Amino acid sequence: MLTARRAVLAALALAFAASAHAAGDVEAGRIKANTCMGCHGIPNYNNAYPTYRVPRLGGQHPEYIVAALKEYREGKRPHPTMHAQATALSDQDVDDIAAYLAKAPAHK
Ligand code: HEC
Numbered sequence: 001m002l003t004a005r006r007a008v009l010a011a012l013a014l015a016f017a018a019s020a021h022a023a024g025d026v027e028a029g030r031i032k033a034n035t036c037m038g039c040h041g042i043p044n045y046n047n048a049y050p051t052y053r054v055p056r057l058g059g060q061h062p063e064y065i066v067a068a069l070k071e072y073r074e075g076k077r078p079h080p081t082m083h084a085q086a087t088a089l090s091d092q093d094v095d096d097i098a099a100y101l102a103k104a105p106a107h108k
Contacts, residue, residue, distance in 0.1 A: 024062065029100025032093050036085070058104035065098035 040057045057065065071077035073086035073094075089097070 024095035024097075024099025026096075026099045026103055029096035029098070032089075033097045033100050033104075036097070039081075057101045060101060062095075062098035062102040065101050066094050069094045069097070 036057070039054050068077065069082075069086045069089060072079060072082040073089065075083060086094075
């Protein structure tokens with residue numbers, strides 16, 4: 001009887017951990033995304049110098065951001081700058097940043 005209760009509690013704890021992970025933490029993501037905004041948070045999405053286009057991230061689907069960052073990290077999507085950025089991120093960082101960016105205004 002006690003064992004059954006433990007099993008139920010363990011299952012509940014697992015379910016909670018899984019959903020919390022999938023959601024990402026918007027507030028943590030806001031802080032973690034600070035360095036990204038040096039490039040991605042510029043009006044017209046043009047870097048100042050050297051001039052190059054930077055994709056808009058604010059308001060994107062979180063799944064899209066997560067997929068892009070993991071592809072950069074694993075080198076499946078080649079780009080030296082973004083590979084260097086993504087290499088520093090854990091899976092949790094990626095989820096948090098994606099959760100934040102999905103809610104950020106479109107000009108970010
Ligand atoms: C030094 C400038 C710079 C910094 C800093 C930077 N990025 Fe990028 N990012 C770029 C450029 C340039 C591209 C376009 C790369 C390409 O063509 O694949 C890009 C592409 C992306 C993409 C793909 C978007 C799309 O629509 O394809 C994502 C997602 C992204 N960056 C997220 C981030 C995150 C999150 C951070 C912070 C951890 C970050 N970037 C930091 C310059 C930067």
